[in-house]
Amino acid sequence: MAEKLLEVKNVTKIFRIGSILRGKRLVAVDDVSFDIDAAEPVILSVVGESGCGKSTLCRMILRIHRPEMGDILLSGRSIFSKEYDPTQFRLDVQPIFQNPYESFSSRKAVDTYLYNTAMRLGIAKGRREAEEIMDESLKSVGLSLGVVKGKYTAQFSGGELQRVSIARALITRPKLIVADEPVSAVDASVKMNIVNLFKELKDKYRVSFIYVTHDLSTAYYISDYIATLYRGCLIEYGPAREVMDSPAHPYTEMLVNAVPRVGVKWDEEMVMPDTEEKEYSITHCKFAPRCPYATEECRAKRPELRSIGGLRKVMCFHPLVSSRTADVG
Amino acid sequence: MKKFWKNANFRLKAGIAITAFFVFLGFVVYYIPHVDPFTYNTYRGKLPPSLKHPLGTTSMGQDVFWLLIEAIHNSLLIGFIVATIGTVVGVFVGLLSGFSGGFVDRVLMVITDTFVVVPSLPILVLMTSLMKGSTTIILMALVLGVFAWAWPSRQIRSLALSLKERDFIHTAWFSGEGTIQVVVTEILPYALTWSLSNFMNATLAAIASESSLAVLGLSPANLISLGNMIQWARERNAIFTGQWFWIGPPIVATVLLFIGLFLLITGYNDYLSMKRGR
Amino acid sequence: MLKVENLSTSYRTIDGDVRVLNNINFQIHENEIFGIAGESGCGKTTLLKVLYDIIDFPLQIDSGRVVLTVKENGTSVSYETGKIRDVWWKHISYVPQAAQSVLNPITRLRNQFLDSIPEEYRKNETKEQTLERVAHYLEELSLSPDLLDAYPFQLSGGMRQRAIIALATFMSPSIVLADEPTTALDVVVQRGILMMLMRLQKKLKNTLVLVSHDIGVHYQITTRMGIMYSGSLAELGKTADIFRNPLHPYTKLLIEALPRIGDKSPRAGIPGRPPALTNPPAGCRFAPRCPYATDTCRVHAPVFREVQPGRFVACHLVQEEAS
Numbered sequence: 042m043a044e045k046l047l048e049v050k051n052v053t054k055i056f057r058i059g060s061i062l063r064g065k066r067l068v069a070v071d072d073v074s075f076d077i078d079a080a081e082p083v084i085l086s087v088v089g090e091s092g093c094g095k096s097t098l099c100r101m102i103l104r105i106h107r108p109e110m111g112d113i114l115l116s117g118r119s120i121f122s123k124e125y126d127p128t129q130f131r132l133d134v135q136p137i138f139q140n141p142y143e144s145f146s147s148r149k150a151v152d153t154y155l156y157n158t159a160m161r162l163g164i165a166k167g168r169r170e171a172e173e174i175m176d177e178s179l180k181s182v183g184l185s186l187g188v189v190k191g192k193y194t195a196q197f198s199g200g201e202l203q204r205v206s207i208a209r210a211l212i213t214r215p216k217l218i219v220a221d222e223p224v225s226a227v228d229a230s231v232k233m234n235i236v237n238l239f240k241e242l243k244d245k246y247r248v249s250f251i252y253v254t255h256d257l258s259t260a261y262y263i264s265d266y267i268a269t270l271y272r273g274c275l276i277e278y279g280p281a282r283e284v285m286d287s288p289a290h291p292y293t294e295m296l297v298n299a300v301p302r303v304g305v306k307w308d309e310e311m312v313m314p315d316t317e318e319k320e321y322s323i324t325h326c327k328f329a330p331r332c333p334y335a336t337e338e339c340r341a342k343r344p345e346l347r348s349i350g351g352l353r354k355v356m357c358f359h360p361l362v363s364s365r366t367a368d369v370g
Numbered sequence: 371m372k373k374f375w376k377n378a379n380f381r382l383k384a385g386i387a388i389t390a391f392f393v394f395l396g397f398v399v400y401y402i403p404h405v406d407p408f409t410y411n412t413y414r415g416k417l418p419p420s421l422k423h424p425l426g427t428t429s430m431g432q433d434v435f436w437l438l439i440e441a442i443h444n445s446l447l448i449g450f451i452v453a454t455i456g457t458v459v460g461v462f463v464g465l466l467s468g469f470s471g472g473f474v475d476r477v478l479m480v481i482t483d484t485f486v487v488v489p490s491l492p493i494l495v496l497m498t499s500l501m502k503g504s505t506t507i508i509l510m511a512l513v514l515g516v517f518a519w520a521w522p523s524r525q526i527r528s529l530a531l532s533l534k535e536r537d538f539i540h541t542a543w544f545s546g547e548g549t550i551q552v553v554v555t556e557i558l559p560y561a562l563t564w565s566l567s568n569f570m571n572a573t574l575a576a577i578a579s580e581s582s583l584a585v586l587g588l589s590p591a592n593l594i595s596l597g598n599m600i601q602w603a604r605e606r607n608a609i610f611t612g613q614w615f616w617i618g619p620p621i622v623a624t625v626l627l628f629i630g631l632f633l634l635i636t637g638y639n640d641y642l643s644m645k646r647g648r
Numbered sequence: 649m650l651k652v653e654n655l656s657t658s659y660r661t662i663d664g665d666v667r668v669l670n671n672i673n674f675q676i677h678e679n680e681i682f683g684i685a686g687e688s689g690c691g692k693t694t695l696l697k698v699l700y701d702i703i704d705f706p707l708q709i710d711s712g713r714v715v716l717t718v719k720e721n722g723t724s725v726s727y728e729t730g731k732i733r734d735v736w737w738k739h740i741s742y743v744p745q746a747a748q749s750v751l752n753p754i755t756r757l758r759n760q761f762l763d764s765i766p767e768e769y770r771k772n773e774t775k776e777q778t779l780e781r782v783a784h785y786l787e788e789l790s791l792s793p794d795l796l797d798a799y800p801f802q803l804s805g806g807m808r809q810r811a812i813i814a815l816a817t818f819m820s821p822s823i824v825l826a827d828e829p830t831t832a833l834d835v836v837v838q839r840g841i842l843m844m845l846m847r848l849q850k851k852l853k854n855t856l857v858l859v860s861h862d863i864g865v866h867y868q869i870t871t872r873m874g875i876m877y878s879g880s881l882a883e884l885g886k887t888a889d890i891f892r893n894p895l896h897p898y899t900k901l902l903i904e905a906l907p908r909i910g911d912k913s914p915r916a917g918i919p920g921r922p923p924a925l926t927n928p929p930a931g932c933r934f935a936p937r938c939p940y941a942t943d944t945c946r947v948h949a950p951v952f953r954e955v956q957p958g959r960f961v962a963c964h965l966v967q968e969e970a971s
Contacts, residue, residue: 090834105540111689130543138537146538148559154545195723199688209545217519228687229861233905233917239770255834262907262915285909299835301864303906307839328876630761644662 045117046079046249047102050348052111054097054273055074065119066192069097070108071273074346077217077251079116084250086260086281088296089270095253097272101222102251103136104330131162135210141202141224151205152186155179158212173306178208181240181245200231207238211246219251224259236263257300262284266352269293272327275346289355289362291332334359377644382637386629392623396443407436408594419615429606435597438619445577445596446628452523452576453503453569460522460568461561467523468530469553479527485520493517494579498588505590514576515632522568526561533557567638574631578598581624649855650676650699650823655712657698659740660705663702666925668694670879672712673952674960676857680850683817683887684859689922690876691934692859693745696827700742701732701856716740718822734917737766741816750812751800757775757811758782758796760817769819770941785818806837810844817848823855824848830865863906867891870922875899878933881952885959895961897938932964 054070071229075144087095102113104120112119115133117326138144145151153361155175157165165171185237189205197205203223210218220239236259239250254260262268264281269290277290288294302309303317326332327341335367339357346356349363373381405412412433419426425434466633467478498505533539533556542552577596584597585591587605591598603609603617655672658665664667669691676682684880686692694707699714713729718739736742744750752760761782762775770778783793791810809829817824827843830838846869849856858870866873866887875886875898883896894900901918920937923929932950935941944964952962955970 042672090836091832103540103544131546136540136544138541140537143537144541146556146559151557153555154541155546157542157545200921206541209541212619228922229863230687230902230905230908230918231921233907233915234919235917236907237914237916257835258907258909262912265543282912295836297909299839300909301835301839301862302840302908303864303867303903304908307843307868363496 044076044079046115047251048076048114048117049098049102050074050103050112050114052108052113053096053104054094054101055109068273069102070094073098073270073273073275074111075268075275077249082212082249083265084239084243084246084252084263085255085266085268086264087251087268087270088255088257088260090255090296092272093221093270094273095270095351096221099136099219099251099253101211102217102219103134104130109191114256128162132164133216135209135213135215135218136226137203137206137220137223140226141197141199141206142194142208142226144202145194147150150191151197151202152190152192155189155205155209158209162179164213174212175208178211179205181211181242182208183234184208198231199227203227203235204238207235208243211248213243214246215248217249217251219253221253222255222258223252225254232259239263257285257296258302269296274327274356275354276336276356277354278326278346282293283351283353287362289353289360290328290350290357291334291361292328294361326356334361372519377641379637379640379644381633382509382641385630385632385634385637388626389634392442392627392630395439396446400439404436404439405433407432407440408592416611416613425619426613428603428616429611429613434616434619437594437635438623440594441596441599441620443624444507444594445580446573447507447614448514448580449509449573449577451511452514452518453572454526455511456518456522456572457565457569459515459519459528461558461565462523463519464523464526465530465553465557465561468527469534469549471534478523480525482520482523483590485517486524490517490579491582494583495586495588496588501590507593510580510590510593511576514579517574518576522538525564525568529561529564530557533560541598556619557610563642566636568634570631570635570638574628574635576626577631596627600624649678649717650857651715651717652695652699653712653715655695655698656710657694657707659707660848663706667710667928668707668829668879668925669698672881673951674874674881674884676823676855677872678851680872681846681858681870683866683873684857684876684947685861685873686865686876687861687922689878689925690716691879692876693827695876696742696857697827698729700825702742703729703790712960715825719944729923729946737764737816737819737821738769739819740823740825741819743812743816743824743829745831746826751808753800755799756796757798757800761796761815766819782814782818786814789814789848790955804837806833809833809837809841813841813844813848813943817852818902820852821854823857823884825857825859827859828861829858830860838865845869853897863902868877875902879925880962881960882934882963883959883961884952889959895955895959895966896934896963897940897965898934901939924942926954932962 052070052073053068056067056069077085083175087098089095098105101108107121112121120130152175155178159171159174160349165174172186179185179189184201184204188302193200224235227235239252240263242248242308243250252260252264261281267279267284268275268291269277271292276287277284277293284293285297288297324342324343325341326339332339336359344356344358346354348354350358411421413423413427413431413433415427415429415431417423417427423433423435425438427433428437436500464480467475494513501509539552539556544554580589580595581597584595584601587601590593599620600617608617650671650918652674657669657699658667672695684692684695697707703709709729712731716727716732716739718726732740752897757832758779761926762778765778779796786793786795791814795811803811830841832840841866845856860866870887872885873887873890875882875896877898883890883899890899891903893971894903905915905917907915918937923933929936931946933946937944937946950962950964950967952960953967961967
């Protein structure tokens with residue numbers, strides 16, 4: 042078995058917005074690299090504000106977009122090369138999208154998608170076998186084929202439909218499930234049911250998750266690792282709880298403080314700097330205009346992603362956690 | 371069915387009623403055996419309405435009533451055939467173009483845009499004059515159909531483009547569906563509601579096109595249609611000779627048919643809006 | 649200051665009338681931040697619309713009313729549902745959901761401000777004078793007056809939202825209604841906007857009614873809150889009291905379901921789902937999901953009643969304990 046399940050290498054995605062004559066370049070994902078080991082299933086959270094590129098990154102891993110630069114390797118083989126095998130890819134990687142009602146056509150019975158997944162990717166050889174597999178998958182998310190068969194999206198609640206989505210993804214026993222904000226559109230009382238489900242499935246089926254979210258509380262709860270993105274750059278990476286208990290990058294610190302937490306009242310006097318300048322300049326640290334700790338160096342040069350001990354990496358000239366304390370903590 | 375009738379608004383009901391009435395005239399009454407109404411001098415000319423000739427006879431000795439029935443039949447038939455061509459070809463080209471993208475899309479759009487931009491009337495005039503005054507219904511429908519598919523195909527292409535990016539298309543792909551299956555099972559159902567609306571519009575437009583050509587004197591002379599009936603009556607000065615029963619019925623029928631179709635189209639759209647809760 | 653009396657509303661649909669709000673009774677006081685919490689389908693957006701007196705087809709009021717009482721020139725004046733819309737912008741203003749798309753995309757902000765300020769408020773002022781006042785006001789809110797020259801598309805979502813809040817509060821209304829003002833904005837911007845709303849309320853000493861599904865937001869900035877479930881109020885009281893000691897089972901489970909940063913202890917969501925409004929269960933609507941439900945709960949719907957001073961709950965078990 043390959044050493045690494047997923048390797049994202051220096052991936053950059055550039056969108057053109059506007060017309061051919063006067064369009065602008067939008068660097069959605071800027072030279073991002075990270076990887077996921079194959080040995081143990083992990084849940085990697087990718088967090089950041091809206092527009093930071095986390096969805097685009099997701100979609101590149103799912104081969105919906107192609108990067109302008111860089112490469113993505115699945116089990117050691119590039120998914121954008123000529124040797125790419127679409128069937129094997131779909132067996133290995135499956136998506137879960139944010140809006141469960143958009144994940145299925147409202148005009149088709151939802152179980153036809155599960156049926157197709159079982160039949161067309163070569164997992165089942167006949168209708169009976171396919172239905173058994175569908176039922177098993179649905180039971181592992183707390184539903185069953187009897188409950189789901191013949192129904193359309195409008196007949197389910199958001200939480201139930203999201204679980205059907207998960208069941209469909211599980212049919213191929215994928216190695217990696219890429220979930221793009223899977224609980225954002227789901228009610229608070231049901232959110233935890235689904236988040237707990239991810240944890241269970243990771244252990245039961247040995248499947249890794251990439252969990253894209255802006256909700257740091259759930260990220261804290263289930264992730265093994267966390268990656269923070271800011272304006273397309275990977276600015277912090279490390280074991281989830283370590284990073285959120287003591288963030289190294291000022292932006293991660295700002296994110297953690299901005300979450301409306303029950304039990305810890307906000308300091309009313311604290312001013313949250315968020316002048317929103319639209320700059321995609323590459324000459325200085327992207328976060329410098331908003332950073333309370335920024336120095337001249339930060340406004341002049343761009344920092345690199347450096348290791349600060351253990352598995353933690355940070356893209357900052359003055360990380361809040363130094364290498365020494367990171368080792369100890 | 372009952373639920374539909376309860377919820378259909380007045381316009382829709384009125385539209386269905388009127389259109390159904392004309393369909394009845396054109397496809398049920400039409401098949402009652404009768405003498406070919408086109409032949410000249412079957413009867414004495416210029417007879418006023420009577421029991422034998424409910425709408426009298428024309429200057430050429432034709433029975434107006436049966437002429438009218440046949441005209442309604444032909445006009446409706448042309449309308450339906452053109453609408454079918456327009457919708458089927460339009461949807462096919464639009465879906466293929468929108469979903470495939472790239473080179474295929476560009477080529478198809480150049481062809482489509484040509485038909486959208488070129489003014490149809492002069493071309494139709496040219497084509498009908500090539501027919502030299504005699505044609506069949508099918509041929510006339512095909513000629514009108516030449517322009518009926520271009521605009522629908524552009525609209526369906528927009529629909530396909532917007533649908534292409536939606537998550538359920540990705541889910542379909544990750545469920546192992548191939549391109550054709552995705553187009554047919556995922557995208558086509560969205561196109562169908564629109565297609566029905568477009569079909570009704572196209573019928574109306576085709577009948578209007580043919581009638582306009584006829585009143586300009588450009589519809590082939592052997593084709594009995596509502597437009598042509600009006601034209602012939604006008605040519606023979608029916609107004610001056612006081613033969614209101616000859617020129618009147620086709621005008622009234624045309625107006626009523628158009629109103630009926632219009633009510634049907636707008637009523638259907640209102641009904642759909644209400645169903646979707648707006 | 650804002651009183652809701654026996655309010656019931658429904659939506660007219662193709663399948664008949666769907667009851668969306670059931671016999672709602674409560675009061676909102678002066679100088680407070682009142683939160684309305686609840687999940688999808690509970691009716692909170694409908695409630696806010698009725699408070700603001702936007703009652704368009706297919707929404708209809710089956711019974712009850714809303715009464716707004718304000719001070720005009722020293723005396724108390726009351727406006728009822730139907731008349732409240734006469735004092736829009738003056739005494740009561742509204743920040744709708746997804747407010748970012750509420751601004752006219754092809755007009756500069758300064759024109760939109762001018763358009764929305766009613767004549768009587770400008771009293772022979774020239775446009776420049778009004779705009780100067782607006783610019784002053786923006787500065788007080790820590791916003792740059794340059795905002796006025798911009799088109800909406802030139803501003804980010806957060807800035808647009810702030811512009812709308814400025815617009816809605818410029819005439820110092822007695823009550824501001826905000827419907828999920830920070831949905832679709834990320835946490836950092838959200839905090840900025842919520843802080844802005846808090847400071848505004850402190851300054852104007854008026855009332856802010858905030859609708860949000862995010863309980864954390866309620867904890868942070870509201871003083872009193874009401875929790876809705878399936879068309880009725882489940883619990884209402886001081887925010888601090890509710891979080892310290894939630895009485896209604898739904899409130900309890902909801903608060904317990906929240907994961908917290910720094911806390912790894914296992915949490916569980918509430919099983920099942922809210923009932924369909926077209927076919928609600930008899931008795932207490934939360935009973936099917938409630939771990940404490942008894943047979944009484946399944947047959948008789950509980951009444952929303954005061955069980956402690958200032959604390960209202962709609963639950964048989966809580967009411968029994970209290971008496």
